[in-house]
Amino acid sequence: MSANTIEHNRTRQNFDGVSSVWLFGYGSLIYKVDFPFLEKRPATIRGWQRRFWQGSHDHRGTPEAPGRVVTLIENREARCKGIAYRVSPSVFEHLDVREKNGYLRLTIQLTFEDGSHAEGLVYIATEDNEAFLGHASEEDIARQITSASGPSGPNSEYLLRLAESLRMLGEECPHTFAIESHMQSAHNVDTKGG
Template sequence: MADEHWVFGYGSLMWRPGFEFLERRPATLHGRRRAFCIYSVHHRGTYERPGLVLGLAPGGATRGMAYRIAEPAWPEVYAYLVEREQPTETYVEARRHVRLADGRRVDALVFLSDVRHPQWAGALGLERQAELIAGATGLSGRNVDYLRDLVAHLREEGVRDHAMETLLGLVERRELAAG
């Protein structure tokens, strides 16, 4: 409908959107995959000790959540999303089709990883990701807590992301070893 907007979330927007919505539906975005592919120097790390945050890297598909926003609320929701998702402008705003679990296909605002941004980490191996996440802390807290929240909330939504679960195990082992 012309008087509403959709937003696609694949990380913390799935469980902590922070805005009013009319509808929340499981959804899949094709052509992008959930990945810890962005160095975090704000929310989950610092310039001196970067962590990693999620991005939508090229390839694959991502199961997430789509939110329908009414037109009157859109300017405020959009401003909030830009402030939340773009502190260092590591994402590119885009409109992409997502498939809702009920079969509908909608056009949604998504924040894609900017592969040309200096914070783009690219396709790091799981061991390197674990090394960066373990011990990193930023304005929003510990990096490992972000990963734990992600895995727990994905499970609650019925999504088993084996790469994220393996990564969590690697990070937890590193943190135990560090004492």
Template sequence: MSQPYIVFGYGSLIFKPPPHTISQVNGFLKGYVRRFAQSSNDHRGTPESLGRVVTLVSAEDWAEFSAADPFPHEDIVWGVAYTIDPAYAAEVRDYLDYREKNGYTVHHTDVYGFENGVETIVAPQAVVYVGRKDNPAFVGSEDLDVLAARIYTSVGPSGKNKDYLYDLEEAVKKLAPESYDSHIAALVVRSLIFTPYVFLTVPIVG
């Protein structure tokens, strides 16, 4: 019997699950970071104005950027492991390969979770789409203010880049009590300065 086809979603797959899912479980990865380090010319940006989307990067690869990263070791990558109906595994694999075609490579890794308070593997050898530092779409670590401005202003065929950021933050927070993501939260806070009609209420003294 062949291994089940399990896909780990850590970006838009969290709030836009793959088709033909027969079960899913929340969990986290080891040895990776999640960063807005991938340019997007086909979903949240265009070839003329590239957006930014999250990618997984191995912690070892990311270490060379950590001096410029405010959160080099702080976050755990939480997401959702989806088991695909075997009858549609090939179809879904082709769909995801096309959806993630802009600079991602396929890795296999265990997904961890907690059962009765004990850490355990909840999905073995799940497929994850990883942004390698040697692919053309990988942009690495950027200044958070500059990155937030690009995300706020970029738009692509799949919609506004800022909506991707906001939807992802909400989706990650709902996965587990521990699933806060400092990198994503920092970008959301910075994006507020670009939002029209955001006012601070200051008490009048005297």
């Protein structure tokens, strides 16, 4: 599947007669909210885990030196906490462009902190998109993130802002925090000249 998913996403859901939709954010949508929303609530999804397995050729890297950003990988035992936004369907005009590098809009079941549930949409980059990088050690991912930069800024900024946002949410994400730790350790070694 092509990395550019704009047109594909525009045919995935029919919003006729729909005034608002829940959107689940688990990566940069947690901290970079460049779209209007009607309501914002912490939420959890089950059966998915956050992983830095998607290449970023357009935001946090280049085609020659892609960065790494998060996607969701199926895991029946996992749960992933993020932020749910209730948005007008017109918001997807913008978000489909922002999330065009391999991400598809999928339907998902959200659980809010009060135990209530709602159906929502989430952008997931599946392994059949050409920008998917897949599994690597957290140390190798940290190394790639440290060296990548793109039109939206350094890949390291994405990682650090996501880690900070997850801590503020009270979300334990060992994968993200391990990559952050590897990156900071490498930075400390570099600044000490060793």
